[in-house]
Amino acid sequence: MPEAYEFFAGGGMVRAGLGENWRCRFANDIDRKKAAAYRENWGDEELFVGDIAALTPGDLPGEADLMWGSFPCQDLSLAGAGAGLGGTRSGTFHAFWDLARGLAEVRRAPRIVAIENVCGALTSRGGRDFEILCRTWADAGYAFGALVINADRFVPQSRPRLFVIGVRGDVPIDPDLIAPGPEEPFHPIALRRAAERLPEDLRAKMVWWRVPTPVAAVTELAALTERDSTGIRWHSAAQTARVLGLMSPVNRAKVEAARRAGGRQVGALFRRTRQDGEGRKVQRAEVRFDMAGCLRTPGGGSSRQALLVIENGAVRSRLMTARETARLMGLPDSYRLPASYSAACHLTGDGVAVPVVRHLARWLFEPLLAGGESARRAA
Known part of the structure; x- marks a missing residue:
């Protein structure tokens, strides 16, 4: 051995x-x-x-x-x-x-x-x-x-x-x-x-x-995310609306396409600084329904991993759970995570x-x- x-x-x-x-x-x-x-x-x-x-x-x-x-x-x-x-x-x-x-x-x-x-x-x-x-x-x-x-x-x-x-x-x-x-x-x-x-x-x-x-197919992001449970804390409707408001027409179209597709769709949210048509720097929200961004330690706004969940026509947003970050690192659910959310996300x-x-x-x-x-x- x-x-x-x-x-x-x-x-x-x-x-x-x-x-x-x-x-x-x-x-x-x-x-x-x-x-x-x-x-x-x-x-x-x-x-x-x-x-x-x-x-x-x-x-x-x-x-x-x-x-x-x-x-x-x-x-x-x-x-x-x-x-x-x-x-x-x-x-x-x-x-x-x-x-x-x-x-x-x-x-x-x-x-x-x-x-x-x-x-x-x-x-x-x-x-x-x-x-x-x-x-x-x-x-x-x-x-x-x-x-x-x-x-x-x-x-x-x-x-x-x-x-x-x-x-x-x-x-x-x-x-x-x-x-x-x-x-x-x-x-x-x-x-x-x-x-x-x-x-x-x-x-x-x-x-x-x-x-x-x-050669094996990569598991879909949605399959690694948790369903409703007492441990999930959703953003308020106003917070989700603000995220959607920061999206460009291209990203809003992705959300609408996911809504029309039906079922449960889960996307990873990203905050970016982009230039508008006049060259000014503006904050934008972007979404991908296939892949999360690189997990980071919870040391700032850019490192907070957020999800957009579309189900039954409703659009909601929230932070990833600690268990979801562990799954994205390939850890089994039997792996014991720290009780603290911050410590668990720092670990993963x-x-x-x-x-x-x-x-x-x-x-x-x-x-x-x-x-x-x-x-x-x-x-």
Whole structure:
């Protein structure tokens, strides 16, 4: 059974994605509210709550097949201040890699080291941060490559994320796991441009991981939303009317088409700043009936995930429930969420989509480890 370390673990969504055929040997997060959710779902035997910078290789048991880090994104986000990997939050990547380096020094280097973060990491500080990431793996003797995977391939949420995955130099790699060059959909133009900006020596070392495109149909947004219950708080009629009033003719037409279609139609609401015909900035409301926007932590108006529900000709609006945000992350209903709405949305908005992790585990991590295990047995 392969073993994993999960850093910046939150509520253990990577653990959920890896599945029952993996063993988590160590998990870490500094946020005590998220750690409480982790304990509720996984227990606390493997969990260390505290600053990753306080850890040493001696605190980590065994030898990990996979070391995963979903380090904070704020300094890399397009909405952030642009501090990049030099920032206090996203800069925790360096503490993560210090541990990986320390493990290597005691001959316990993880076979696979993977990180997940926002796609802003491709362009932050003019591409220097992506170069730092790639250089880190290369200098450690890992074969490395990157993927951009949008969770909308699995769940009705637009959530593109960058994954950089390195494999220890002595682990055999099946040639079928490497493409001859970038391939759609997981090597989009933004990633290809970032790779082209790398110094020549790094470009030569970078590989293009081959991961198949999922073929299963994505569940409709409406199917993940809850029906009327005591836990749902609807907006007032005036609040809904205001949202509809902020819509352009195109978006109002979407609402009318959904009303005419009958049945129960559920759309995700978005607030945007647009220019009117005279070039003035105005607030607009937009709606999509197929896909929710990227979940965020509840830190401001733009992060409040709202729905428009049309049923029996009536149009109502409300915030998403905590359970709905969990479903959009691919978590089962058996997953225990914090009782606080804000804490639950912070947990899900900061997490990694569970089915994306499962896809990577099935099509990349597990084949890589199986190849390495076969080679060790043959030796």
